[in-house]
Amino acid sequence: MIITITALKGGVGKTTTAIHLAAYLQEKASTLLVDADKNRSALVWSREDKLSFTVASQASATAIIQKFQHIVIDTQARPEPEELQDLTGSSDLIILPTTPNHLDMDATIKAAELLNSWGAKFKVLLTQVDPRTKNGRSGREFLTEAQMPLFKTDIPRLVAFERSPSRGVAVQNYSDPRSNFGWQQYVAVGKEILP
Numbered sequence: 244m245i246i247t248i249t250a251l252k253g254g255v256g257k258t259t260t261a262i263h264l265a266a267y268l269q270e271k272a273s274t275l276l277v278d279a280d281k282n283r284s285a286l287v288w289s290r291e292d293k294l295s296f297t298v299a300s301q302a303s304a305t306a307i308i309q310k311f312q313h314i315v316i317d318t319q320a321r322p323e324p325e326e327l328q329d330l331t332g333s334s335d336l337i338i339l340p341t342t343p344n345h346l347d348m349d350a351t352i353k354a355a356e357l358l359n360s361w362g363a364k365f366k367v368l369l370t371q372v373d374p375r376t377k378n379g380r381s382g383r384e385f386l387t388e389a390q391m392p393l394f395k396t397d398i399p400r401l402v403a404f405e406r407s408p409s410r411g412v413a414v415q416n417y418s419d420p421r422s423n424f425g426w427q428q429y430v431a432v433g434k435e436i437l438p
């Protein structure tokens with residue numbers, strides 16, 4: 244399966260989502276995360292070799308891609324429409340992460356319009372949802388009203404997600420009381436994709 248994670252906005256949780264979905268898929272079959280972002284955030288995250296799956300740059304992925312059953316592609320923020328169309332053409336599923344912030348959701352709706360016009364299969368994932376407020380619920384209502392296809396699971400905003408990259412680990416291997424809760428939310432998203 245080829246999954247592309249993209250968004251018109253930066254900082255919405257693309258790389259965090261790519262890392263954790265790749266960790267979920269690796270439990271099913273060999274998985275490659277292709278870091279197609281010039282900032283190489285996923286490659287930096289994987290630098291200490293503590294992740295359960297392989298991470299490669301776009302250029303180096305070409306030589307090894309056939310070895311993998313599942314491919315997750317992490318992209319840069321604000322892709323050119325041509326780039327987005329290229330990526331969507333070769334993916335089984337596009338994931339659009341968004342925070343419940345209105346500007347992010349507005350950009351998500353714009354991305355969805357583009358994807359719809361190309362007939363691409365996509366789903367919106369609410370991320371960085373504050374577990375204590377109702378911002379996730381109002382975000383879900385707003386996106387539902389805009390007829391966005393949504394994952395049933397939201398990703399909570401947790402310190403463990405923020406800090407796990409500095410340790411080079413996925414959240415389930417970061418020592419924090421809420422790490423497992425965060426990981427289980429990505430597992431639930433993974434199950435919505437590939438049970």
Ligand SMILES: Nc1ncnc2c1ncn2[C@@H]1O[C@H](COP(=O)(O)OP(=O)(O)OP(=O)(O)O)[C@@H](O)[C@H]1O
Nearest residue numbers: 253254255256257258259320371399400401404405
């Ligand atoms: N669920 C979460 N809880 C807390 N912090 C999060 C969560 N998801 C992402 N973050 C933090 O928010 C910031 C942006 O996340 P991330 O890098 O995954 O987004 P991105 O869309 O890939 O950004 P960019 O557009 O810069 O590539 C990072 O500091 C990350 O650690």
Ligand SMILES: [Mg+2]
Nearest residue numbers: 257258280284
């Ligand atoms: Mg990123």
